[in-house]
Amino acid sequence: MLQVPYIKQHVALVKERLAVKHFGETALVDEIVALDDQRKKIQFEFDTIQAKVNAASKQIGQLIAKGLKEEAEQAKQQVAAFKQDINTLSEQLAETEKQLNETLVKLPNLPSDKVPPGKTPEDNVVVREGGVKPQLPADAAPHWDLITRYDLIDFETGAKITGSGFPLYKGRGAKLQRALVQYFLDFNTAAGYTEYLPPFMVNEASAYGTGQLPDKEGQMYFMPADNFYLIPTSEVPVTNIYRDTIVKETDLPVKMTAYSPCFRREAGSFGKDVRGLNRVHQFEKVEIVQLTHPDKSYEVLEEMVSHVGKLVNTLNLPYRILKLCGGDMGFASALTYDFEVFSAAQQRWLEVSSVSNFEAYQSNRARIRFKDANGKNQLAHTLNGSSLALPRIVACLLENNQTKEGILLPEVLHPYFGGGIIN
RNA sequence: GGUGAGGUGGAUGAGUGGCUGAAAUCAACAGUUUGCUAAACUGUCGUACGGGUAACUCUGUACCGCGGGUUCGAAUCCCGCCCUCACCGCCA
Numbered sequence: 001m002l003q004v005p006y007i008k009q010h011v012a013l014v015k016e017r018l019a020v021k022h023f024g025e026t027a028l029v030d031e032i033v034a035l036d037d038q039r040k041k042i043q044f045e046f047d048t049i050q051a052k053v054n055a056a057s058k059q060i061g062q063l064i065a066k067g068l069k070e071e072a073e074q075a076k077q078q079v080a081a082f083k084q085d086i087n088t089l090s091e092q093l094a095e096t097e098k099q100l101n102e103t104l105v106k107l108p109n110l111p112s113d114k115v116p117p118g119k120t121p122e123d124n125v126v127v128r129e130g131g132v133k134p135q136l137p138a139d140a141a142p143h144w145d146l147i148t149r150y151d152l153i154d155f156e157t158g159a160k161i162t163g164s165g166f167p168l169y170k171g172r173g174a175k176l177q178r179a180l181v182q183y184f185l186d187f188n189t190a191a192g193y194t195e196y197l198p199p200f201m202v203n204e205a206s207a208y209g210t211g212q213l214p215d216k217e218g219q220m221y222f223m224p225a226d227n228f229y230l231i232p233t234s235e236v237p238v239t240n241i242y243r244d245t246i247v248k249e250t251d252l253p254v255k256m257t258a259y260s261p262c263f264r265r266e267a268g269s270f271g272k273d274v275r276g277l278n279r280v281h282q283f284e285k286v287e288i289v290q291l292t293h294p295d296k297s298y299e300v301l302e303e304m305v306s307h308v309g310k311l312v313n314t315l316n317l318p319y320r321i322l323k324l325c326g327g328d329m330g331f332a333s334a335l336t337y338d339f340e341v342f343s344a345a346q347q348r349w350l351e352v353s354s355v356s357n358f359e360a361y362q363s364n365r366a367r368i369r370f371k372d373a374n375g376k377n378q379l380a381h382t383l384n385g386s387s388l389a390l391p392r393i394v395a396c397l398l399e400n401n402q403t404k405e406g407i408l409l410p411e412v413l414h415p416y417f418g419g420g421i422i423n
Numbered sequence: 424g425g426u427g428a429g430g431u432g433g434a435u436g437a438g439u440g441g442c443u444g445a446a447a448u449c450a451a452c453a454g455u456u457u458g459c460u461a462a463a464c465u466g467u468c469g470u471a472c473g474g475g476u477a478a479c480u481c482u483g484u485a486c487c488g489c490g491g492g493u494u495c496g497a498a499u500c501c502c503g504c505c506c507u508c509a510c511c512g513c514c515a
Contacts, residue, residue: 043473047484054484057496061441064495076495083495246433246470248451367471375452377470 001104001364003379004036017110020326022119028103035100042096046089053082105214109361111326112298112335118325124338125325130309131318134344134400142345143395144276146402147173150422153277165266165281167391172422176397176409177284179416180390181259184286187311188387193257193288198237200260201228206240209366211332211358221263234260234287235384242291243366246377252370253300254291257387259284277391278350284390290383291368294360297381298335301357305337308353308387316410317396318342320349334359337385341392345399350392355385398422 007014007029015026056079063072116125147153152173158166169177189195207213207229212220221230231237238258247254262285277283288307292300305321312319324336333356340349360379363369369377401408406423414420 040473043484047473050485051483053495057494058441060495065441072495079495375468 001361002107002110003360003364004032004100004104008033008036014110018108020111020115020117021108021329022327023108025106028106031103032100032107035096035103039093039096039100042089042093046086046093049082049085049089053079053086108331109334109358111329111333112357112359114298114323114335115329116323116325119327120325121328123325124322124328127321127323127337128309129318129320130313131316131342133318133342136344136400136402140345140399140402142276143343143398146398146407147276150407152176152398152422155276163281165279167277167280167282172417176394176413176417176422177390179413179418180388180393181284181286183413183416184311184388185257185259187314188257188286188288188307191255191307193255196234196238196241196256196258198231198234198241198258198260200231200237200263201226202231202236202240203228206236206243209243210236210239210362211365212236215331218267219265221265230263231260232264233262233285233386234258235289238287238289239362239368239382239384240366242368242380245367246369246371247291247380249293249370249372252291252293252380253296256289257286258289259286261285262389277395280391286387288385288387291363291370291380292383293370294378294381297357297359297383300381301335301337301355301383304355304383304385308339308355308385311387312339312341312352314410314412315393315397317393317400318344319352330354330356332356332358332361334361339386339388341396343392343396343399345402346395350395352389352392352396353386356383358382358384 002014011029011033014029018026018029056075060072060075060079063069063075116123118124141149144155147155150173151171152169154168154170155164158164158168161168185195201223204213204227207220212229212232216232220232222228223230237260238256241256242254262283264281266279266281288304290300290304309319309321319339319341322338322340324333324338329336336354336356338351339353339355341352342348343350359381362382363379366382368380368382370380372378397409398407401410406421409417409420409422411420
């Protein structure tokens with residue numbers, strides 16, 4: 001969430017930046033200012049009275065020690081007079097803090113000034129294109145046909161076991177998943193990321209820490225018996241490794257990578273968007289996460305984009321990088337680059353990665369801090385990106401590399417897959 | 424799931440009602456000493472929110488797993504929950 005002191009000092013600017021995100025409820029900003037003023041006022045009163053009570057209590061102790069029982073009794077009665085005020089004020093304080101927090105959490109992160117204007121995905125700016133779009137014959141098959149032809153995924157049985165959108169990978173389809181995950185993790189660890197294998201369910205505090213709650217509550221699977229959420233991305237558990245911690249400045253940047261399955265309810269999706277692997281409820285993904293010094297986060301963002309670009313490149317897939325416009329960005333993000341690969345048989349771009357700088361938005365919620373050179377605690381910046389999400393990569397690998405002889409896999413995967421062709 | 428023990432500052436760990444925001448040790452940081460390293464010595468060394476200030480400083484409140492309660496006063500007593508460890512049960 002945004003930091004209250006910053007909001008109060010930059011009311012007009014905050015509203016202006018929120019407009020870039022096409023966030024309409026700017027009245028919330030004024031509410032926050034008012035609530036925080038109120039909070040301070042109540043706290044001051046409360047502290048003042050409490051200080052008196054504390055002093056009196058100390059005195060009572062001394063009186064009793066001296067055996068002055070009557071004086072002690074008198075003092076007790078004086079303290080009792082404060083009791084009512086204390087109770088009232090502490091209730092008011094708790095209520096105001098609660099309201100303030102609830103309001104604060106409704107505000108999205110401010111977009112960086114590098115964010116292009118615009119409202120819809122059409123307004124996103126292509127910053128780079130790479131790779132070559134293959135020329136496929138007219139009878140080229142979409143990936144869902146290829147999946148059937150080579151018996152890689154059994155969607156029907158997955159639906160039988162669980163429900164639609166839960167693919168059952170099979171044979172070489174399953175092995176390809178394993179190969180990709182392994183390759184991606186190796187690629188990331190070679191670049192200095194520490195590998196983690198996190199829990200796939202998180203508690204409420206973790207989901208709140210990275211901003212999934214309360215904003216995206218309906219998009220996560222929830223286990224009511226234990227109050228756990230199935231993770232929509234390993235960003236959640238991995239970022240929360242550092243929740244409520246203060247790291248040394250010299251430990252920054254913290255670079256982490258993790259594989260996990262991702263669970264998303266994707267309520268309301270339908271049509272050709274969800275065909276085959278385009279959109280599923282459970283998929284595999286390898287994620288990269290960094291915690292950085294605030295001065296370095298944009299530099300690191302570019303570095304992460306470049307890292308993911310290299311990875312996509314090694315797969316020989318045509319891709320493009322988009323800088324998301326204000327209206328298409330995520331709630332918690334300050335600047336986001338999307339990676340899309342070109343699905344030649346469907347003739348459309350498919351998102352395979354989203355690399356974002358969250359600045360201090362997540363770290364403020366999760367209290368991820370570092371001690372700076374002056375000994376002051378500062379919020380770190382958090383960044384993360386997919387590196388990479390599997391299903392759409394697989395869709396493109398299959399479609400773009402189809403030949404009469406079979407699917408020709410990119411060379412980097414051969415050692416992981418134990419071969420270069422699916423036929 | 425059952426039984427028992429326990430959760431205190433970066434770590435170990437003392438503290439069973441006021442003198443404790445918290446001993447001691449270790450780690451860390453700064454300095455002195457030293458040819459360098461090491462050792463020794465000295466000092467610093469929790470977080471959050473307020474008040475006051477030009478600022479360093481000063482000052483108030485809260486926090487000893489979390490939430491309630493008792494009390495003039497709670498790390499300390501009571502209740503609920505969570506977590507950790509050990510043993511048992513079950514089990515990949």
